[in-house]
Amino acid sequence: MAFLSISGVSKRFGDYIALEDVNLQIRQGEVVALIGHSGSGKSTLLSLVAGLVQPTRGEILLEGKPVVGPGPERGVVFQNYSLLPWLSVYQNVRVAVDSVHRGLTDAERARITEKFLRIVGLWEHRHKRPGEISGGMKQRTALARALAINPKILLLDEPFGALDALTRTSLQDELLKVWDSTLEDSFLRAIWGNARKTIILVTHDIEEAIYLSDRIAVMSNGPAATIGRVVEVPLPRPRNRREMLQNPAYLEVKEELLHLLTVVYARDLELSHTA
Template sequence: MSQLEIDGLHMSFPGRRGIAPQHVLRGVDLQVGQGEFVSLIGHSGCGKSTLLNVVAGLLRPNSGRVLVGGQPVTAPGPDRAMVFQNYSLLPRLSLLANVREAARSANPQAPRERIDETVERYLSAVGLWEHRNKRPRQVSGGMQQRTAVARAFAVGPRILLLDEPFGALDALTRARLQEQLLELWANESTTETVLMVTHGIDEAILLADRIVVMGNPPQPSIVDIIPVELPRPRDRVTVIDDPAYRQVQQRLLDLLHADQQAVA
């Protein structure tokens, strides 16, 4: 059963004076099932983040529709939570308060005890409970992003939307957060589906069940959808030796190179 349905989505932004409109999304059709992790990959400007923002309800498309659980998306809602690359934490609040405010806003009728239990569970899951009273400026970028991930899961969304959440982090921190993300999704949360924008080929293969390759105009937005037939859990050290990994990696390299040549 599809939890997320995107049908005939078109999105353009008006051009400046004397410049034609920019057609960012062009006929996007995509279905994402319950329990599926899907990555969006492509060169800058191909519409990955725009698509994520439409699913989040932050942008309205020119035509087409987005359905979550069969219901049309017309605005942001607690059934979808988003994690951005720039953390987006409230600087005057502690890490604990950042997570608590999000959880309380999404579940205003929930007892305080349940909210506090949820906040503790997710901050502990990302290893930040002992730092809960610190403000964002007092911790590292990696710790801020771990707080953002905990905040998103604490909302209890059906769908988690990730817009290059690890792009600004060093390799070791990124690897640690990737593992924590998968652990939270698989074992700690009620979140069923993940849609993630990434520029990293290896990250997409490691995390995703399917990879949606997006291209630049004038071709359709979705160039190909590649299944990643690797068993979970995936070990980042050994998975690269799997022939299936190498096959997907080469296919992605070929598609991204061809798209780059087409617009050069």
């Protein structure tokens, strides 16, 4: 049985068909990227897995149980950050930690909050409110909050899109450390255990998708978008960014993805506009 099963899922918004017959089986500990043109339903699919909206048809199962609403086993980072504007950066993360880790002491929950704010480079800005920080810092706060609740699955909607190149690559590496449970903090290792996180990542960055993922699901164009092709990423882990860029397998995957996005689905989009 798949850890996450998406079977025959369709989603309508009134007369508009956003998704049609989406099928995807994801193994525990797998990283799967969703890529595609704007309007291909990537964020809608992520919202369905998050339980924020319900499918019009089909079902989504997490560990064999239907997804019928949001839950702490799914950590979500959306493009709009969803931070509470009256709380500080620290409080935005801490309130999530307090709600999920109720069995821990106050000191332990404070330690978790600090750890992940340090991971995303925001500890020095912990007392600022969302209105006092940049969009990239808001995005990092949302990422720290999602990681700190220790979810079974991370749902990330372009989590690095608003970041500068240096911060983006650094946080990609930190995300892989958390995913691989290679945390240096023995206290966090005791809480997190050794199981790899399952991650679904929406991105428009092909290099990012290849670097982070085990498989890449390419969405067809909307309306009635679906998963047109799933591309395996045959690169060994742990990954070194410089070595990856020189690996023939990386170049083959990149070429296939570019072909799908610029030829196969670009043609579909052109035809839909002229129909």
